[in-house]
Amino acid sequence: MTSKYEFKKIFESIFKEYLILGAIAVLVLVTSVVQPAFLSVGNLSNVIRQFGPLIMVALGMTFVIIGGFIDLSVAGIISLVAVVTVHFIDIAGQGPALLIGLGIGLACGILNSALLLTSGALTQAEALFITYGMSLVYGALALIISGGSTKHIFWSENNTNLFEIIGSGSVGFFSTSFLIFLICLMVLYLLQNYTYAGRVMRLTGGNKTAAELCGININRSIIFIYAISGLMSAIGSIVLISRVTTASPVIGTGYETNAILAVVVGGTTLSGGKGSVMRTVLGTMLVILLSNCMNLLGVSVYLQYVLKGAILVIAIWMDNRKQS
Amino acid sequence: MQNIKQDAILSIKNVSKNFPGVKALDQVSIEVERGTVHGIVGENGAGKSTLMKILSGVHPKDSGTIIFDGELVENTTPILSMKSGLSIIYQELNLVSTMTVGENIFLGRFGELGGMQHVHEKAKGLLESIGSHVTTYKLVSELSVSEKQMVEIAKALSFDSKLIIMDEPSSSLTADEMKALVKIIHHLKAQGISIIYISHKLDEIFEFCSVVTIMRDGHIIDTKPINAITRSEMITKMVGRTIENEYPKRPNCVGETLMEVQSINTKKLHDIAFKLHRGEILGLVGLVGAGRTEIVRAIFGADRIKGHKIIMEGKLIKIRKPSDAKKAGIALVTEDRKTQGLVLPFSVENNISMAILDKISKYGFLNKSMETEIAERHVKSLDIKTPSIKTTVQNLSGGNQQKCILGRWLEINPSVLILDEPTRGIDVGAKYEIYLLMKQIVENGGAIILISSELPEVLNMSNRVLTVCEGRITGEFDPKDSTPDQIMSKAFASERKE
Numbered sequence: 001m002t003s004k005y006e007f008k009k010i011f012e013s014i015f016k017e018y019l020i021l022g023a024i025a026v027l028v029l030v031t032s033v034v035q036p037a038f039l040s041v042g043n044l045s046n047v048i049r050q051f052g053p054l055i056m057v058a059l060g061m062t063f064v065i066i067g068g069f070i071d072l073s074v075a076g077i078i079s080l081v082a083v084v085t086v087h088f089i090d091i092a093g094q095g096p097a098l099l100i101g102l103g104i105g106l107a108c109g110i111l112n113s114a115l116l117l118t119s120g121a122l123t124q125a126e127a128l129f130i131t132y133g134m135s136l137v138y139g140a141l142a143l144i145i146s147g148g149s150t151k152h153i154f155w156s157e158n159n160t161n162l163f164e165i166i167g168s169g170s171v172g173f174f175s176t177s178f179l180i181f182l183i184c185l186m187v188l189y190l191l192q193n194y195t196y197a198g199r200v201m202r203l204t205g206g207n208k209t210a211a212e213l214c215g216i217n218i219n220r221s222i223i224f225i226y227a228i229s230g231l232m233s234a235i236g237s238i239v240l241i242s243r244v245t246t247a248s249p250v251i252g253t254g255y256e257t258n259a260i261l262a263v264v265v266g267g268t269t270l271s272g273g274k275g276s277v278m279r280t281v282l283g284t285m286l287v288i289l290l291s292n293c294m295n296l297l298g299v300s301v302y303l304q305y306v307l308k309g310a311i312l313v314i315a316i317w318m319d320n321r322k323q324s
Numbered sequence: 325m326q327n328i329k330q331d332a333i334l335s336i337k338n339v340s341k342n343f344p345g346v347k348a349l350d351q352v353s354i355e356v357e358r359g360t361v362h363g364i365v366g367e368n369g370a371g372k373s374t375l376m377k378i379l380s381g382v383h384p385k386d387s388g389t390i391i392f393d394g395e396l397v398e399n400t401t402p403i404l405s406m407k408s409g410l411s412i413i414y415q416e417l418n419l420v421s422t423m424t425v426g427e428n429i430f431l432g433r434f435g436e437l438g439g440m441q442h443v444h445e446k447a448k449g450l451l452e453s454i455g456s457h458v459t460t461y462k463l464v465s466e467l468s469v470s471e472k473q474m475v476e477i478a479k480a481l482s483f484d485s486k487l488i489i490m491d492e493p494s495s496s497l498t499a500d501e502m503k504a505l506v507k508i509i510h511h512l513k514a515q516g517i518s519i520i521y522i523s524h525k526l527d528e529i530f531e532f533c534s535v536v537t538i539m540r541d542g543h544i545i546d547t548k549p550i551n552a553i554t555r556s557e558m559i560t561k562m563v564g565r566t567i568e569n570e571y572p573k574r575p576n577c578v579g580e581t582l583m584e585v586q587s588i589n590t591k592k593l594h595d596i597a598f599k600l601h602r603g604e605i606l607g608l609v610g611l612v613g614a615g616r617t618e619i620v621r622a623i624f625g626a627d628r629i630k631g632h633k634i635i636m637e638g639k640l641i642k643i644r645k646p647s648d649a650k651k652a653g654i655a656l657v658t659e660d661r662k663t664q665g666l667v668l669p670f671s672v673e674n675n676i677s678m679a680i681l682d683k684i685s686k687y688g689f690l691n692k693s694m695e696t697e698i699a700e701r702h703v704k705s706l707d708i709k710t711p712s713i714k715t716t717v718q719n720l721s722g723g724n725q726q727k728c729i730l731g732r733w734l735e736i737n738p739s740v741l742i743l744d745e746p747t748r749g750i751d752v753g754a755k756y757e758i759y760l761l762m763k764q765i766v767e768n769g770g771a772i773i774l775i776s777s778e779l780p781e782v783l784n785m786s787n788r789v790l791t792v793c794e795g796r797i798t799g800e801f802d803p804k805d806s807t808p809d810q811i812m813s814k815a816f817a818s819e820r821k822e
Contacts, residue, residue, distance in 0.1 A: 196685040206667035213664060214678040215647030273669050
């Protein structure tokens with residue numbers, strides 16, 4: 001009897017682990033049969049480019065959700081970072097502008113956590129509302145700074161152009177943005193699985209009280225979590241503006257929901273404690289492929305929203321079934 | 325009306341239940357006669373809770389038959405089983421704390437009764453029938469644990485229950501509240517209602533159960549009328565081996581002063597001061613809510629307080645947060661292991677390593693092989709029963725979970741170990757192992773502060789007992805030459821103010 005259950009358990013875990021891979025495979029297969037244009041070089045490179053900014057945001061979001069929180073402010077942060085970075089290109093030059101952008105993202109993340117800690121808002125629901133409020137603030141700042149207008153990135157032909165390299169350059173076989181993704185993934189994977197900070201962030205999502213009573217500094221962990229999310233949003237923002245070469249003050253709209261969707265579909269639990277950045281990579285692939293396929297198949301944009309919402313609900317439903 | 329009085333209200337035949345990797349119930353058969361109090365005892369993990377969950381329809385059974393009140397029960401759900409007259413009062417009570425007493429009793433059935441007026445009237449009648457005088461307009465969050473239990477019983481009665489299952493009802497009751505519960509049980513019995521009473525406390529089983537069933541490892545070991553079994557027989561059957569004594573010999577190795585606590589003053593605590601000696605087990609006795617937990621939380625830095633002094637080995641130390649306490653060699657095993665102790669979805673290994681994560685990290689990187697080594701060492705030395713150290717701690721029994729937390733704190737080599745209700749909800753066998761461990765710790769020069777609601781435990785294990793009442797220390801006793809009555813009278817003594 002026992003071995004039968006063991007077997008069933010192993011089968012179930014394999015099924016759960018690879019369900020998402022299966023979904024991706026089915027999606028690719030069906031679309032490429034119905035719409036051969038899917039496999040064209042142009043479309044595939046388009047898919048990879050879209051992948052860049054979202055994966056960065058989603059990787060950061062993974063840490064927030066594993067920590068038992070949520071971060072809706074990423075949309076605002078992306079817009080703000082985009083506008084400020086472009087603003088400083090003319091004034092301070094490309095290198096400094098890039099650093100300022102990253103600094104702004106980091107600062108926004110730390111500000112979020114400071115607000116959570118000082119207001120004593122330590123539940124996911126409270127974090128949801130506070131970060132939503134901050135998203136509005138960051139978004140409004142982006143509108144104020146830009147005066148509401150979209151700005152193009154200009155670069156002179158004779159200098160090396162940082163943003164051009166990020167947006168359309170390549171190192172050997174890989175595009176620069178893909179390389180940035182690989183580096184981020186590697187660093188975050190190590191952070192998550194092999195470091196003290198990574199373990200503490202997991203414990204924060206697992207049981208804050210217990211961790212605190214073990215002498216673990218939970219406040220520092222929460223600051224760290226939101227700092228990562230802020231910084232990753234900033235990186236995502238810079239990858240995005242480098243590719244589209246414009247910075248609109250509402251450029252980040254929708255990234256928060258897509259990032260959460262990617263993380264949850266990947267299999268990280270909303271209740272905290274469990275999940276991984278690797279899962280998020282798969283989740284992001286599914287989300288990107290899904291919208292690409294639906295575009296190719298001519299599914300209306302409105303219906304796409306319905307499907308995305310349904311997938312999020314199903315992912316949460318499956319996760320809760322798994323836990324009970 | 326009921327012409328067949330002596331038949332079985334509930335008859336369980338050959339019921340089995342498997343969970344992945346665990347055989348939770350194996351061919352279990354029990355008959356509960358009408359109008360009796362049927363006790364079920366067994367260690368944690370014996371299958372009592374699983375059986376109750378199958379009866380109430382939380383889990384489906386794998387095989388076997390259940391006949392309740394003459395009818396075959398198949399595919400039941402919690403609501404259906406309640407409506408058929410089978411109610412369960414769980415250890416952690418299931419009430420909506422933000423609603424009133426009356427609303428809780430008739431939750432979801434306001435319409436049937438024709439308005440809230442009737443709801444409160446009927447609720448009042450039900451509560452009075454069991455001798456409770458709680459106003460039905462009070463919020464449940466304002467009630468004491470025993471009052472909440474009354475509300476649960478009234479709720480069960482509102483469904484015309486024929487069988488009420490009580491799962492560890494006394495685990496958080498004071499002596500007086502317990503008396504009230506006993507009265508209610510007799511009262512229910514007189515009304516012809518059958519009761520299944522699950523408890524770890526054998527005294528209670530002997531006090532008012534007429535039949536007792538002993539379970540172990542998913543099997544029924546024996547069912548006997550209560551006057552045909554002795555206490556030691558019962559324990560032997562529960563643990564599957566003979567336990568000579570419930571407590572080991574009291575350690576006797578008290579040395580010089582190790583820690584001195586002075587003037588802890590908070591809203592709840594007043595002038596708390598005491599000394600703790602090397603090699604000593606100091607018992608704190610008091611009612612639930614007397615301030616025992618608050619005292620140890622203050623020492624451990626879990627609650628932020630000011631103005632107190634803690635002197636450790638002659639040196640004044642500052643403890644502002646738990647990590648300071650940890651550095652000073654103080655460990656706290658909290659009373660609620662599920663919400664404050666364990667990270668339930670994490671592995672045994674990760675739970676054991678929690679207090680020494682900083683020590684096994686170098687340049688910010690965790691030394692995972694060291695973590696594994698530490699976890700394996702404690703699993704072995706404490707005899708934690710787990711398939712592997714990677715097993716989720718949620719799947720372990722209460723006693724083994726508690727041992728994981730003990731292992732966690734033993735790893736920091738504490739000189740002062742604070743144990744808050746260390747054996748609550750733990751079976752006899754694991755209890756004894758924990759007592760032995762306590763003995764070993766003090767014999768190696770450590771000191772223990774023991775908080776427990778089980779007076780025999782404190783009296784048998786401590787070298788000295790302090791009574792706590794309404795936030796003050798009201799008495800000091802040597803348990804060897806004081807009676808439980810003497811000690812309890814101090815724990816109950818309230819300050820008389822003119």
